[in-house]
Amino acid sequence: MAEVVLQAQRLAKNYLSGTQQLAVLRGVDLEVAAGESVSIRGESGSGKSTLLNLLAGLDSADTGTLEWGGVADTGTARRAKFLGMVFQSFYLIPELNARANVLMAARIVAVPGAAERARADELLRRVGLAERATHLPSQLSGGERQRVAVARALMNSPRLILADEPTGNLDEHTGDAVIDLLLAVCRETGTALVLVTHNAAHAKKTNRQLFLREGVLH
Amino acid sequence: MPWYLYLALKQLFPSGRKFPFFTAISVLGVALGVALLVVVTSVMGGFGHEIRRMIVDTEGEVQVRASGYLADYRGVIQRIVSVPGVTAATPYATGPVAVVYKQRPAYPLLRGLDLATIDKVANLARFVHGGRLDDLDDDAVILSAQLASSLGAFVGDTLEVYSPLIFEKLKNDEVFLPRELKIVGVLEIGHQQLDSNTLYCTLRAAQDLYGLGPAAHGINVRLKPGVNEDEAVALINAAVPRGVRAHSWQDSFSDFLWVLNLEKGMIFFLLLFVVIVAAFSVTSSLLISVVRKTREIGLLGALGGAPRHVAACFCAQGLFIGVFGTLLGLALGFGALAVRNDIVLAIARVTQRQEVLQRFYQFKQLPAHTSVNEVMLIVGLTIVISTLAGLLPAWRAARLKPVEALRSE
Numbered sequence: 001m002a003e004v005v006l007q008a009q010r011l012a013k014n015y016l017s018g019t020q021q022l023a024v025l026r027g028v029d030l031e032v033a034a035g036e037s038v039s040i041r042g043e044s045g046s047g048k049s050t051l052l053n054l055l056a057g058l059d060s061a062d063t064g065t066l067e068w069g070g071v072a073d074t075g076t077a078r079r080a081k082f083l084g085m086v087f088q089s090f091y092l093i094p095e096l097n098a099r100a101n102v103l104m105a106a107r108i109v110a111v112p113g114a115a116e117r118a119r120a121d122e123l124l125r126r127v128g129l130a131e132r133a134t135h136l137p138s139q140l141s142g143g144e145r146q147r148v149a150v151a152r153a154l155m156n157s158p159r160l161i162l163a164d165e166p167t168g169n170l171d172e173h174t175g176d177a178v179i180d181l182l183l184a185v186c187r188e189t190g191t192a193l194v195l196v197t198h199n200a201a202h203a204k205k206t207n208r209q210l211f212l213r214e215g216v217l218h
Numbered sequence: 219m220p221w222y223l224y225l226a227l228k229q230l231f232p233s234g235r236k237f238p239f240f241t242a243i244s245v246l247g248v249a250l251g252v253a254l255l256v257v258v259t260s261v262m263g264g265f266g267h268e269i270r271r272m273i274v275d276t277e278g279e280v281q282v283r284a285s286g287y288l289a290d291y292r293g294v295i296q297r298i299v300s301v302p303g304v305t306a307a308t309p310y311a312t313g314p315v316a317v318v319y320k321q322r323p324a325y326p327l328l329r330g331l332d333l334a335t336i337d338k339v340a341n342l343a344r345f346v347h348g349g350r351l352d353d354l355d356d357d358a359v360i361l362s363a364q365l366a367s368s369l370g371a372f373v374g375d376t377l378e379v380y381s382p383l384i385f386e387k388l389k390n391d392e393v394f395l396p397r398e399l400k401i402v403g404v405l406e407i408g409h410q411q412l413d414s415n416t417l418y419c420t421l422r423a424a425q426d427l428y429g430l431g432p433a434a435h436g437i438n439v440r441l442k443p444g445v446n447e448d449e450a451v452a453l454i455n456a457a458v459p460r461g462v463r464a465h466s467w468q469d470s471f472s473d474f475l476w477v478l479n480l481e482k483g484m485i486f487f488l489l490l491f492v493v494i495v496a497a498f499s500v501t502s503s504l505l506i507s508v509v510r511k512t513r514e515i516g517l518l519g520a521l522g523g524a525p526r527h528v529a530a531c532f533c534a535q536g537l538f539i540g541v542f543g544t545l546l547g548l549a550l551g552f553g554a555l556a557v558r559n560d561i562v563l564a565i566a567r568v569t570q571r572q573e574v575l576q577r578f579y580q581f582k583q584l585p586a587h588t589s590v591n592e593v594m595l596i597v598g599l600t601i602v603i604s605t606l607a608g609l610l611p612a613w614r615a616a617r618l619k620p621v622e623a624l625r626s627e
Contacts, residue, residue: 058519076523076524076525077522078522079522087520089513091513091514091520094232095228095232096228096232100228104521105522107220107221108521
């Protein structure tokens with residue numbers, strides 16, 4: 001059996017809405033193995049992004065436990081190496097070109113050397129943007145920006161990629177291409193993927209499809 | 219370089235994009251403050267330095283005076299030159315006289331020089347134009363430039379000199395004939411007061427005019443380069459007889475130098491506010507930047523950037539603005555200093571006040587003397603103030619939670 005890279009047990013999160021406690025997550029259990037891809041679908045406001053933020057260690061759960069690779073440490077220093085994230089709005093740094101944006105993930109871990117630069121170029125080649133490496137985000141299309149974001153997520157050879165509706169701002173054709181790319185590179189590198197999406201077709205391409213309803217994964 | 223410094227530099231000076239307006243304004247604000255501080259402290263320092271140069275060049279670093287006059291100045295000089303650090307000493311006699319040239323009167327200060335020793339103490343020869351110091355003898359005189367100009371006298375002319383002894387003679391019903399002295403040179407030091415009102419003659423001629431006999435009014439002392447003037451003064455005072463005192467040039471001009479330093483300090487303090495105001499502008503711009511880049515700050519957190527490093531990124535932007543602003547300010551400041559005389563002359567020409575300028579400031583050219591210590595102080599203060607300007611934005615950025623930052627519109 002493949003190693004478990006993500007294990008969440010009984011994760012719960014409540015928000016205060018006015019004077020009322022709103023239970024967004026009511027005890028989520030999730031295990032993702034290395035190389036596995038899991039999609040999470042759900043209605044708007046069902047708590048998909050909240051769950052992803054908890055899984056990424058960006059937010060803390062009210063109750064429950066979270067482990068990355070069997071270790072409970074989900075702090076910022078470990079996040080940089082263990083986790084890659086892809087967002088709906090790309091979040092590329094406008095002052096940096098495509099290569100520098102990809103390298104930024106490595107910079108946060110350590111000052112990049114020749115090996116990291118070569119890897120950034122290799123990843124850009126892998127996502128089909130070798131010719132656009134020196135272009136600024138403003139000079140790239142939406143699909144190209146998201147491919148740069150995918151390359152950035154892979155830069156530190158993470159064990160797990162969390163993608164929050166990565167095709168939400170793309171047309172159907174471009175969105176399909178990005179999902180295919182994401183799944184392909186995860187398959188090639190043995191990286192686990194948790195994909196939050198509204199798109200049923202994209203969800204079907206993953207190994208396991210889950211649905212978040214009433215704060216619980218089904 | 220660490221990512222937070224790299225990103226700070228890239229956000230201020232992005233490659234391949236237009237130079238950000240915020241960076242330009244922030245750097246320029248700091249630069250103007252630095253340039254002003256450099257120019258003003260250098261010009262103020264120039265006044266002090268120029269005054270020192272003129273005093274030391276014409277009178278040596280130390281003046282030795284008695285309450286009346288020095289009857290045995292040769293004996294005192296022997297004691298002074300035996301003091302370690304003293305190179306040479308020369309006696310002088312000085313006092314007001316009346317001169318008449320072609321019925322035009324003037325009332326300059328007479329200064330009698332000992333030709334045998336003056337060149338070891340004061341480098342007057344280089345200030346003499348239209349004649350030579352070597353031509354000075356007991357029947358000759360050298361005029362300061364403006365005195366010669368106001369009298370309309372030239373080298374080769376003769377003028378009559380009346381000393382205060384005339385009153386003693388008149389009291390005793392004696393006939394007093396003015397002394398006729400030939401002009402053998404014109405001396406121009408560059409200081410309006412010295413150039414306008416001084417008459418140089420030999421020590422013997424001055425002794426005759428004042429009835430001093432073999433005495434002198436004082437002694438000018440030249441020190442070896444690098445010798446501490448205050449220490450030398452203390453040693454000389456220990457060596458000379460009671461009733462004779464040595465004064466450094468700073469002592470002699472202490473009131474003037476104190477006022478000069480006070481003015482300089484006040485102006486420095488006031489102009490520092492230009493840098494402080496520029497720093498507030500940096501703070502304001504960086505705060506706007508934190509708001510504008512909220513989602514990027516969230517991204518950095520999501521990528522694993524620690525809050526303290528996010529803070530360092532914004533603090534570093536303040537630091538870089540300070541460093542680049544200081545460099546530009548130094549360039550602007552020293553550039554302005556290089557053309558200061560052209561600027562001042564242009565202003566004087568436009569306002570037709572060239573003569574007022576010279577009379578008021580006492581120098582033919584606007585002096586400037588830049589102290590390395592003062593430049594270091596300006597550089598240090600500016601960079602510290604600019605870096606502090608980034609603290610508030612840095613604190614705001616560090617407090618942003620990645621989840622909320624990424625969600626922000």
